[in-house]
Amino acid sequence: MTTLDLAELIFPEVKETVEDLEKRFPPRNLKEGAEVTRFAPSPTGFLHTGSLFTSLVDFKVANQTHGVFYTRLEDTDTKREIEGSGKELMDQLIAFGVVPNEGYFGDHEKGEYGPYTQSLRADIYKVVIKDLLIKGMAYPCFCSKEELDALRLTQEKNRVITGYYRQYARCRNLSVDEAYQKIKNGEPFVIRFKSKGFHERKIEVDDLVRGHLYLSQNDQDIVIYKSDGLPTYHFAHLVDDHFMRTTIVIRGEEWLSSLPIHIELFESMGWKAPRYAHLPVIMKNDNGSRRKLSKRKDKEAAVSSFLLEGYPKEAILSYLMTIANSNFEEWIYQNKDKSFLDFPFTFEKMALDGALFDLSKLQNLSKEFIAKLTKEEVYNRTLEYAKKNDAKLQEILLKNPEFFMEIVNIEREKENPRKDYIKFSEIYPKNAFFYQDEYEKLLKENELPFNPNFDKKVIKDVLIDFKDTLNYEVDEQTWFNNLKTLGLRHGFAESGKIYKANKDQYIGQVGDVAEIVRIAMTTSKQSPNLYYVLRVLKKDEVCRRISRILEILG
RNA sequence: GGCCAGUUGGUGAAACGGUUUAACACAUCGCCCUCUCAAGGCGACAUCCACGGGUUCGAAUCCCGUACUGGUCACCA
Secondary structure, X not given: OOHHHHHHHHOOOOOOOHHHHHHHOOXXXXXXXXXXXXXXXXXXXXXXXXXXXXXXXXXXXXXXXXXXXXXXXXXXXXXXXXOOHHHHHHHHHHHOOOOOOEEEOOOOEEOOOXXXXXXXXXXXXXXXXXXXXXXXXXXXXXXXXXXXXXXXXXXXXXXOOOOOXXXXXXXXXXXXXXXXXXXXXOOOOEEEEOOOOOOOOEEEEEEOOOEEEEEEOOOEOOEEEOOXXXXXXXXXXXXXXXXXXXXXXXXXXXXXXXXXXXXXXXXXXXXXXXXXXXXXXXXXEEOOEEEEOOOOOOHHHEOHHXXXXXXXXXXXXXXXXXXXXOOHHHHHHXXXXXXXXXXXXXXXXXXXXXXXXXXXXXXXXXXXXXXXOOHHHHHHHHHHHHHHHOHHHHHHHHHOHHHHHHHHOOOOOOOOOOOOOOOHHHHHHHHHHHOHHHHHHHHHHOOOOOXXXXXXXXXXXXXXXXXXXXXXXXXXXXXXXXXXXHHHHOOEEOOHHHHHHOOOOOXXXXXXXXXXXXXXXXXXXXXXXXXXXXXXXXXXXXXXXXXXXXXXHO
């Protein structure tokens, strides 16, 4: 019996060779310096903020070098797979504008290097495994879960490194005949890679973000082919990234410790390994200690939660870009007309330890972003948000687009626009008082916060006078002067300064007059610039509201 | 526990052995402006770069040790 017989016994159906695969997936014809990157999620749930972060870097690197960014579905773990999540993942990624050039798209695939779904590539993996088997670089292992557990236990007791390696790798010493016979007998097995490494020896690797690294060689005989007929991650990574011609593997730092395995795997095949960039993980402050953003505990782990709350995707992307390269903020400040697409990203400027997720920073970026939109953009984006998340709001927006735009345009489209919205979802609630029925609701639900120092009669007089002398056809300054004059008639000083100096002569100042009118219009002491509020409301509605307040005041 | 990586303010961070009395941004706090709010303007906020040694004329920056934080040790990715 030879290893060839064994390989034939296990994979009789495999006729292709590694050379055939090389021809099937030839090197890409790209310009010098063009990088091929990939995002390879598992269909085990929603799009994690960390995954968006990683794929953003993938996307940027490929984009910048005029290379290729592709996606691949790593669905070899059939137990943990969540039905439909692969498509969901891709939809969310694309919703953020991180659009791949090729690969897995959820409902279809695109590109010459596919299939891009690992469960569909079983025949490809088998070719390589068979090759390894024939060369004696891999072997079937018949150890059961229980035996492996027992092994680990004794290793722990004896304080030696745990795992399946050298003298502990029992099945590695099985003769080909024995192995052949066991398989013939139908014994379940996995296939392990026969490592040639020594833990005591070091390898030297360059990581694009971490620089020069000295790591111990791998000496574990890792499983490459599971009993369910699918490869493990390590092996799929080897085969896929080789034949899909990936040039830079960008992934989370949790992979750093298995890098020696991957290096050995590539060496054993005589393939050139891709370059690696291990990215820091985004952390969260949890009662003073930092930990990885957790899928279960943190809603911000699901990047869709931000979209659901109404944050603009641009703000989220900018925030992640800031974590990736902190000079992004300064750059965007100097290049206001450009987008993150134009920003020159570099691995060197990347921080090495995981950034704490900073919500207030995101909110600030978001506020700035919304402030810079035109009123039409705000309307469209809010509508887009409402369509997905808020049917009632959608109806309101559709009913009267002009009105919404007028509201939202108050002190917008100027040098220093108002910055009061951090998400699209809060624009309507903050401006609800503009709408008649909402105004009525507010009147019912809340006590009007008039200053108790003023007599009811004074408040009424001011409002009546205001209503009678209302004039719109003037500029803001004139309008305000008129308000001062009106106040004067009722005993209010023209300014705070004058009032403070002559408290005995006045009952208040213009600010108090404005406050009375403001409360009448909005039911609140706070609102945007009164002049604009009045202009948006228009004369009829202003008069109507004053009448309502007078009614309530009795 | 072994191995690996990291450690500059409340947060993100700059600094690449000497223009550092540690940039910039967010947050926070003050003051100013102002009809309120949102902005805007001005200012405060690390006596010092986890700690301890060393190298050097000179260290946040280089070296060693310690501590702490994170990652990883699966037929999961």
